Amino acid sequence: MEPRRMLLQRIKQYDFSLKELNLYLDTHPNCRRALAMFAKYKKLRENAIAEYNEKFGPLTPEQNNDLEHWDWVDDPWPWERS
Amino acid sequence: MNLDMFSNIDGLVLRDSSAPFADRAETMETGTMGAMPANPSLAMAYVPYQQWGDTMEPEKALSCGTLFSDLAFPFEKGGSR
Numbered sequence: 001m002e003p004r005r006m007l008l009q010r011i012k013q014y015d016f017s018l019k020e021l022n023l024y025l026d027t028h029p030n031c032r033r034a035l036a037m038f039a040k041y042k043k044l045r046e047n048a049i050a051e052y053n054e055k056f057g058p059l060t061p062e063q064n065n066d067l068e069h070w071d072w073v074d075d076p077w078p079w080e081r082s
Numbered sequence: 083m084n085l086d087m088f089s090n091i092d093g094l095v096l097r098d099s100s101a102p103f104a105d106r107a108e109t110m111e112t113g114t115m116g117a118m119p120a121n122p123s124l125a126m127a128y129v130p131y132q133q134w135g136d137t138m139e140p141e142k143a144l145s146c147g148t149l150f151s152d153l154a155f156p157f158e159k160g161g162s163r
Contacts (some may be wrong), residue, residue, distance in 0.1 A: 013140035020149035024132065033134050041140065
């Protein structure tokens with residue numbers, strides 16, 4: 001799998017873990033372990049997204065950080081993808 | 083979880099404690115509160131609260147569909163249990 005897809009896969013995995021912890025924390029708001037794990041994966045996810053932005057561009061429009069060019073439109077559009 | 087939304091349903095017997103966790107807000111390591119709510123009503127069915135168990139790595143969690151090994155019930159031919 002090419003690096004871009006592997007990175008995307010990692011981001012999905014973190015998203016999923018965070019969603020699971022979110023559901024658990026809804027009913028266990030004081031569980032320290034869940035809160036610690038949530039913080040851990042949140043950080044990992046932020047790093048992975050930052051890496052993705054740097055290498056492959058924004059995942060979502062607001063991740064555009066180029067003041068001279070709106071690079072959101074540079075990505076291959078879904079129908080243009082190989 | 084406030085229960086006000088149930089306040090206008092007559093005949094529904096409500097426990098007085100505002101939130102099931104409030105009175106047992108143990109901030110212990112696992113925040114465990116046992117499988118049953120604080121003061122369960124009679125003649126009502128309860129699903130046991132999940133306790134903090136071991137968790138899978140994100141990669142495995144995504145394919146298993148859950149982060150918690152306790153909740154992983156793979157559908158196996160002939161049944162796993």
